[in-house]
Amino acid sequence: MEDFFIENQKQLIWTFSIILVLLVFRFIGSKTVRRIGRLSGIAEARTLLITKYVYAILNFLGIGALIFIWGVNFQDLGLLFSSVFAVIGVALFAQWSILSNVTSGVILFFSFPFKIGDHIRILDKEILDEQNENENIFIIEDIKAFHVHLRRHSGELITYPNNMMLQKAIVLIETPIKADDGPDSV
Known part of the structure; x- marks a missing residue:
């Protein structure tokens, strides 16, 4: 176990750094969305929904950074992602209006004048x-x-x-x- 920490010391430091940065960005993002919601008079439920979207994007970026740090084999990762995205792409193409409405919901949160x-x-x-x-x-x-x-x-x-x-x-x-x-x- 000690060998693992010694061999991967650089990756572990970067991993903890990424996690720390993600937590700071989540905190800042949450505060920013809540402030925009409060100043605009937007309902708390909508503010929480947009906060979840921000968290999902940050988590996705964090996972991407961790994959890069730990040096995952991109050929294996490419095969996995291409299979997953093919299935998701077919599902989203069949349900494009759902994705359009969710995206519109985020836009309405930040720029809706009503x-x-x-x-x-x-x-x-x-x-x-x-x-x-x-x-x-x-x-x-x-x-x-x-x-x-x-x-x-x-x-x-x-x-x-x-x-x-x-x-x-x-x-x-x-x-x-x-x-x-x-x-x-x-």
């Missing part, structure tokens, strides 16, 4: 009610990893994909319009 409780209008022909203009106004109830929960003033709950929130024009309604408001009401 938050839970806001009143919005989505300029999408498929969900617009041409007869009643007030039915085109939605309240954002929740923003999940894959979709956004929108509620019409009539009470209907609509689940709208995150990637569509980035693709469609959205209007923020400053003052919500009530169902009985109209040109004749005082």
Whole structure:
């Protein structure tokens, strides 16, 4: 056992250094995401979800660094990764919309100008009610990893994909319009 430590002293020092750096980056990343969430008024559940994404990326980078440090045979590693990525690629190609919605969820976290409780209008022909203009106004109830929960003033709950929130024009309604408001009401 002592021989192992002596022979691999350089790799062990680098391994501990990488682990220490990863822990520091995880701490900084977590604090940064929480601060952005707090300043933007974003729900805690969404902040935790983005924090998990940051942790996953850092863990992936850490594993890559450890593989490089310990000098794993790249031919064997290449065979393993090519097999795994082939299976994952087929699965993701079949489910590309899931990946698109998760990526959109991360983008919405950092750059979405709306938050839970806001009143919005989505300029999408498929969900617009041409007869009643007030039915085109939605309240954002929740923003999940894959979709956004929108509620019409009539009470209907609509689940709208995150990637569509980035693709469609959205209007923020400053003052919500009530169902009985109209040109004749005082």
